[in-house]
Amino acid sequence: MTAIGKRVPLRDGASKAAGRVNYAGDVALPGLLHARLVLSPYPHAAIRAIDTSQARAVPGVVAVLTAEDLPDIVPTSRHRLLLARDRVIFAGQPVALVVAEDEATAQDAADLVFVDYDPLPAVVDPEAAMAPDAPLVWPEGIPGSDDETAAAHGADVGGEDVQPTRSNISNRVHFARGDAAQALAEAEVVVERTYTTSRVHQNYLEPQTVVARPEPEGITIWTSTQAPFFVQSEVADLLGMTESDVRVIPTPVGGGFGGKFLLFEPLVAFAAQKLRRPVRLKLTRMEELLATKPAPAARIHVQLGARRDGTITVLRAHLLFDSGCYPGTPVGVAAFLLGSYYQIPNVEIEGVEVLTFKASNDAYRAPGAPQATFAIESAMDELAQRLGVDAIELRLRHASATGDPTIRGRPWPRIGLRNVLEAIREHPLWQNREQARAEGRGVGVAVGGWPGGIEPAAATCLLQRDGTLTINVGSVDLTGSTTAFALIAAEVFDVPPEKIRIVTGDTLTAPYAGATGGSKITYTVGAAVLQAVEEAKQQVLAIAAEELEADPGDLELRDGAVHVRGVPGRSLSLAEIAGKTMRFGGRYAPVLGHGRTAITEQAPGFCAQLAEVSVDPDTGVVRVHRLVLAQDVGRAINPLLIEGQMMGGAVQGLGWALHEQIAYDENGQVLTASWMDYSVPRAPHVAEAIECILVEVPSEHGPFGARGVGEPPVVATAAAVANAIAHATGVRLSDLPMTPQRVWRALQGGDA
Structure with a gap:
C-alpha cells in the first residue's frame, strides 16, 4: 500500500484550529433576521392564551409566531411538533418564535411574551409513568415513533407493535432462547443487580444553528446537520414542496455525535417562508440542554x-x-x-x-x-x-x-x-x-x-486537466471521512493524497449519501468512492492504451502517469490524458467514474x-x-x-x-x-x-x-x-x- 495506512492529518484541521472555517452561525445574507425561542417553564400545562403584544411593540421586532401562525400539522415526531399548540409536554418546549432585526432585540422581545399556563399533572419517572393512573403524555394516542436517527445509525432491530392505548408504554422488544426460568433455578452462582444510566446530552461545541432563505421557487437551508438529505425530504413534505424545491447546504458541523439530524429546520423554514426574508435560529447553551434531544436514561x-x-x-x-x-x-x-x-x-x-x-x-x-x-x-x-x-x-x-x-x-x-x-x-x-x-x-x-x-450511497470521480482527481460525495464530514476518501483514491491511482480533492456538495448537486452516523460513512460512501475511482482508472487506462498503442494489460498506473511495462519512456501523465478529453475536437470523453453501493x-x-x-x-x-x-x-x-x-x-x-x-x-x-x-x-x-x-x-x-x-x-x-x-x-x-x-x-x- 502506498497511501492506505499512512498517518495523515485532517485536511481541514489547520483551518479549524486557526478559526478559518465558516459554520452555520457565520452565514451572512442580505436582510437576515434573527430568531429566539420562547420556552415553556412547565413539563405539562394547558396553554390558555399567549399575549405577544408587548414583544411585537419592541422596535426591530418583525414577527412573533405561535402555533396559530403555522399549519396544523399532525405532530408524529419532534421536528413536526414545531411550536406548542394548546398544551406543553416538557419543560423547555418551544411555545413561540420571536423574529427581529438582530439577536439581542429578539431575546429582549422573547422575554416579554406572556403565556398563560394552566399547570397539569406530570410524571417524570418511567416506572411511575407505567402506573394505570399516571397522567398520559398523549391521551389521544401515542404518535409515530421518532426513531429515524436510530435507524440511520444502524440501531433499528425492530420491536413489538404497541397498539395505541391509554398508556405511556410506547414500545416493547423481547428476545429469548432456551428455558431461562429453569436454567436460573438450576444455576449454582447467580449475579443479580439493577443498573441505571442517566440522561446524557451530546454536548457538541457548536450549538444547533439553522438559516433558511425563501427563493422564488422553493427554499434554501444552511444547517449544521449530519443528515442533509433527510432534512431535505422532511422539510419538503412539511412545506408541501417537491424535494427539488428544497436545497439543503450542510455547513461544517462543530460536533454532532448523533444529535444533529433534524430538529428546528422545519420551524425556521416556515418562518422564512412566511416572512419572505432569510431567518437564522442559533440556540444558546441553555436552550441546548432544555429543548433538544439527549440520550435516554x-x-x-x-x-x-x-x-x-x-x-x-x-x-x-x-x-x-x-x-x-x-x-x-x-x-x-x-x-x-x-x-x-x-x-x-x-x-x-x-x-x-x-x-x-x-x-x-x-x-x-x-x-x-x-x-x-x-x-x-x-x-x-x-x-x-x-x-x-x-x-x-x-x-x-x-x-x-x-x-x-x-x-x-x-x-x-x-x-x-x-x-x-x-x-x-x-x-x-x-x-x-x-x-x-x-x-x-x-x-x-x-x-x-x-x-x-448501512445505507445506499453514491460518488463520482472526475479527472481534471491538471491531473488531479475531484471526488464528489454527499456525506457530511464529521471526523475525517474526506481525508480517508482521499487516501482511498490516492491508493488506486498511485498519486499523493494532495492530488485528490474531495467536494461535499449540497442536496441539489451531490450524489446521495446517508446520514453521517452509525459508523457507516467510510464503510458505505467509502465503498462508493472506491468503485468510482476504479471506474475512472479503467477509463484512463483505455485512453492510454489507444494513445500508446499498447495492450491494456501491459499498462500500469504509478507516479501520476500511465506507463508501458518494460518500455522506459513510453508513458502519459494523468494531466496529458485529461487534456485529451477536455479540448475542442477531442476524441475521448472526459474521465468520469461513478460509484453506487447498497451494502445490506x-x-x-x-x-x-x-x-x-x-x-x-x-x-x-x-x-x-x-x-x-x-x-x-x-x-x-x-x-x-x-x-x-x-x-x-x-x-x-x-x-x-x-x-x-x-x-x-x-x-x-x-x-x-x-x-x-x-x-x-x-x-x-x-x-x-x-x-x-x-x-x-x-x-x-x-x-x-x-x-x-x-x-x-x-x-x-x-x-x-x-x-x-x-x-x-x-x-x-x-x-x-x-x-x-x-x-x-x-x-x-x-x-x-
Missing part, C-alpha cells in the same frame, strides 16, 4: 447465572428506557447487544420504552450500547470474581465469534470480538493488575460493540478496554490513570484519525462513567441547564495516558476491508471504569455517573 435489571466450573448457563434481563415525550429510544439495539455479545444457551430479555414529560431523546454515539454494555459487562466482571476465574478468560470462553447466532438467531458476520479481548489480555497493565492493586490502584476490563450502520450486510465493530484508576477514600473522587483500547477497525485507512476517534470516544465514555447527567426535580424541572451545573469531562479529568491498539479483522464489504470506527470506543468505558473501581476498593457501583458522592457513600457501606 435506562434501568436494566440483570440476572446472570453459571455453574461453578465457569460455564455461564443463563441470562435474564429487563430493560426500561425513558423515552421522554416521543417514542424512539434505542431499547431494541440495547437488548440485542446485551443478549448477543456472549453465547449463553438460555436467554430471556425484555425491553420496554416508556413516555414521560421530558424532552424526547435522540441518538448519541452508539445509541443504546453504552447503557446495555455497562450492565452486562459489570455483571460479567462480578460473576468472574465470584467464580474465582480470570475476567478476560471468562469472556473469551463465551464470546461470540463469526457465524455464532445473535439473540435474533441470525449469524454474526465476520467480527473481531475475541481478537480485541486477546489483544488486551496480553497487555502489561492486565498482566500486572495485582501489583497495581497493591499500590492502591484498580484495573478493570470491559468489551463492547456496535452493529454498524453490517460490519460490526468491537472495542475492548482496560482502565486503571485510584479512588480517594475521603472524597470518593475517582482518578483515571490509564485507558488501553484495543479496537477492530477492519483495515486502518488512516491510523492517526482512527486513534483520534478512539481517544475521543473513550473520553466521552468517561463522561458517561463519572460526570454527565441531566438531572430533574420531582416536578420535571431541569436542574442542570448550563455547564455550570452539567459536568462534562475537562482536561484534568481525562486519563493521564490513553493507548490505542488497532486490531485488523477485515470486513467483507468495506473499502480495503475497513469498518466504521466512531461508535465502538465509547461503549465499554463506563463498565471498564466501574470494574476498575471494584478491583481497587471491593465496592461495586451500579449507577451512572459514578460521582464522588455516590462513590463515597458506597465506600461507607451506603446506597451507591
Whole structure:
C-alpha cells in the first residue's frame, strides 16, 4: 500500500484550529433576521392564551409566531411538533418564535411574551409513568415513533407493535432462547443487580444553528446537520414542496455525535417562508440542554447465572428506557447487544420504552450500547470474581465469534470480538493488575460493540486537466471521512493524497449519501468512492492504451502517469490524458467514474478496554490513570484519525462513567441547564495516558476491508471504569455517573 495506512492529518484541521472555517452561525445574507425561542417553564400545562403584544411593540421586532401562525400539522415526531399548540409536554418546549432585526432585540422581545399556563399533572419517572393512573403524555394516542436517527445509525432491530392505548408504554422488544426460568433455578452462582444510566446530552461545541432563505421557487437551508438529505425530504413534505424545491447546504458541523439530524429546520423554514426574508435560529447553551434531544436514561435489571466450573448457563434481563415525550429510544439495539455479545444457551430479555414529560431523546454515539454494555459487562466482571476465574478468560470462553447466532438467531458476520479481548489480555497493565492493586490502584476490563450502520450511497470521480482527481460525495464530514476518501483514491491511482480533492456538495448537486452516523460513512460512501475511482482508472487506462498503442494489460498506473511495462519512456501523465478529453475536437470523453453501493450486510465493530484508576477514600473522587483500547477497525485507512476517534470516544465514555447527567426535580424541572451545573469531562479529568491498539479483522464489504470506527470506543468505558473501581476498593457501583458522592457513600457501606 502506498497511501492506505499512512498517518495523515485532517485536511481541514489547520483551518479549524486557526478559526478559518465558516459554520452555520457565520452565514451572512442580505436582510437576515434573527430568531429566539420562547420556552415553556412547565413539563405539562394547558396553554390558555399567549399575549405577544408587548414583544411585537419592541422596535426591530418583525414577527412573533405561535402555533396559530403555522399549519396544523399532525405532530408524529419532534421536528413536526414545531411550536406548542394548546398544551406543553416538557419543560423547555418551544411555545413561540420571536423574529427581529438582530439577536439581542429578539431575546429582549422573547422575554416579554406572556403565556398563560394552566399547570397539569406530570410524571417524570418511567416506572411511575407505567402506573394505570399516571397522567398520559398523549391521551389521544401515542404518535409515530421518532426513531429515524436510530435507524440511520444502524440501531433499528425492530420491536413489538404497541397498539395505541391509554398508556405511556410506547414500545416493547423481547428476545429469548432456551428455558431461562429453569436454567436460573438450576444455576449454582447467580449475579443479580439493577443498573441505571442517566440522561446524557451530546454536548457538541457548536450549538444547533439553522438559516433558511425563501427563493422564488422553493427554499434554501444552511444547517449544521449530519443528515442533509433527510432534512431535505422532511422539510419538503412539511412545506408541501417537491424535494427539488428544497436545497439543503450542510455547513461544517462543530460536533454532532448523533444529535444533529433534524430538529428546528422545519420551524425556521416556515418562518422564512412566511416572512419572505432569510431567518437564522442559533440556540444558546441553555436552550441546548432544555429543548433538544439527549440520550435516554435506562434501568436494566440483570440476572446472570453459571455453574461453578465457569460455564455461564443463563441470562435474564429487563430493560426500561425513558423515552421522554416521543417514542424512539434505542431499547431494541440495547437488548440485542446485551443478549448477543456472549453465547449463553438460555436467554430471556425484555425491553420496554416508556413516555414521560421530558424532552424526547435522540441518538448519541452508539445509541443504546453504552447503557446495555455497562450492565452486562459489570455483571460479567462480578460473576468472574465470584467464580474465582480470570475476567478476560471468562469472556473469551463465551464470546461470540463469526457465524455464532445473535439473540435474533441470525449469524454474526465476520467480527473481531475475541481478537480485541486477546489483544488486551496480553497487555502489561492486565498482566500486572495485582501489583497495581497493591499500590492502591484498580484495573478493570470491559468489551463492547456496535452493529454498524448501512445505507445506499453514491460518488463520482472526475479527472481534471491538471491531473488531479475531484471526488464528489454527499456525506457530511464529521471526523475525517474526506481525508480517508482521499487516501482511498490516492491508493488506486498511485498519486499523493494532495492530488485528490474531495467536494461535499449540497442536496441539489451531490450524489446521495446517508446520514453521517452509525459508523457507516467510510464503510458505505467509502465503498462508493472506491468503485468510482476504479471506474475512472479503467477509463484512463483505455485512453492510454489507444494513445500508446499498447495492450491494456501491459499498462500500469504509478507516479501520476500511465506507463508501458518494460518500455522506459513510453508513458502519459494523468494531466496529458485529461487534456485529451477536455479540448475542442477531442476524441475521448472526459474521465468520469461513478460509484453506487447498497451494502445490506453490517460490519460490526468491537472495542475492548482496560482502565486503571485510584479512588480517594475521603472524597470518593475517582482518578483515571490509564485507558488501553484495543479496537477492530477492519483495515486502518488512516491510523492517526482512527486513534483520534478512539481517544475521543473513550473520553466521552468517561463522561458517561463519572460526570454527565441531566438531572430533574420531582416536578420535571431541569436542574442542570448550563455547564455550570452539567459536568462534562475537562482536561484534568481525562486519563493521564490513553493507548490505542488497532486490531485488523477485515470486513467483507468495506473499502480495503475497513469498518466504521466512531461508535465502538465509547461503549465499554463506563463498565471498564466501574470494574476498575471494584478491583481497587471491593465496592461495586451500579449507577451512572459514578460521582464522588455516590462513590463515597458506597465506600461507607451506603446506597451507591
